[in-house]
Amino acid sequence: GRQYTPKNYEFLVDYWRDNLKTDNDAKFEKNYTLHIDNIAPQVSWGTNPGMTCDVTELIPSPEDFAKGDQNQKKGAEKALEYMNLKSGIPITEIKINRVFIGSCTNARLEDLIEASKVVKGRKVFPNVKAMVVPGSQMVKKQAEDLGLDKIFIDANFEWRESGCSMCLGMNPDILSPGERCASTSNRNFEGRQGTGGRTHLVSPVMAAAAAISGHFVDVRDMDLN
Known part of the structure; x- marks a missing residue:
């Protein structure tokens, strides 16, 4: 209930933002920059959350989805069979x-x-x-x-x-x-x-x-x- 939520939340957010940050001279093993402006709405086509694609795309083939991983390929084949879907079908036709x-x-x-x-x-x-x-x-x-x-x-x-x-x-x-x-x-x-x-x-x-x-x-x- 509401009585158990954190108190002074806005103050804490300001405190965290000002104090819980990386030192200016910190070095990282890798840096990632993500551009999300053009991400389309997602729809899953398979049987785990990773089997997902843009609503504007076609259902991928098991080979394309797996990218050389045979276990992933078998999983995608099994998922398509269970979902009664075929590769190459537009998501918008489901x-x-x-x-x-x-x-x-x-x-x-x-x-x-x-x-x-x-x-x-x-x-x-x-x-x-x-x-x-x-x-x-x-x-x-x-x-x-x-x-x-x-x-x-x-x-x-x-x-x-x-x-x-x-x-x-x-x-x-x-x-x-x-x-x-x-x-x-x-x-x-x-x-x-x-x-x-x-x-x-x-x-x-x-x-x-x-x-x-x-x-x-x-x-x-x-x-x-």
């Missing part, structure tokens, strides 16, 4: 049956706010079942205070109580064999969301966009004004 916006990693208030911008004024694609499971009771209340629940419900999402839910296939919140889910959870191994279920890891806004479209799309191409 149709989905279910959408899960939830889990402790991607159901914060800010996640729900951004996802609501995607679905506002739109409807979930026919025959797609979509649900939102806030990350905590506090997040649920904050979201409802902002009217986010009404936005999702109006778009034909289920607005659920907080909990693990479909993140790990708890209680009735499971995929049927062969069902394909756009999920904001953090793992996508075989059977994670139900025996034979196929999980694609995406961000909250990408999950929302898939719910509206019925397949994966680049959310950057949507008019969110």
Whole structure:
């Protein structure tokens, strides 16, 4: 609860920023510079979080994915078979049956706010079942205070109580064999969301966009004004 969170957080952040830093004359074995401006939204195609590519790309071949590693190649072949996918298929051609916006990693208030911008004024694609499971009771209340629940419900999402839910296939919140889910959870191994279920890891806004479209799309191409 709130009473257990750190006190004087802003003061501590300033202190850490000013004091927990590298000496000016420090030397490093390697320096990395990452340019993230052009990173596209990611969609997983396999059965671990590393089997992921840009939404604008094609599903890679096991050979291209493995880069000479035979164990990786075998893993990719097995993953494609389980996911019933083939190399060379555009990510945007993958149709989905279910959408899960939830889990402790991607159901914060800010996640729900951004996802609501995607679905506002739109409807979930026919025959797609979509649900939102806030990350905590506090997040649920904050979201409802902002009217986010009404936005999702109006778009034909289920607005659920907080909990693990479909993140790990708890209680009735499971995929049927062969069902394909756009999920904001953090793992996508075989059977994670139900025996034979196929999980694609995406961000909250990408999950929302898939719910509206019925397949994966680049959310950057949507008019969110």
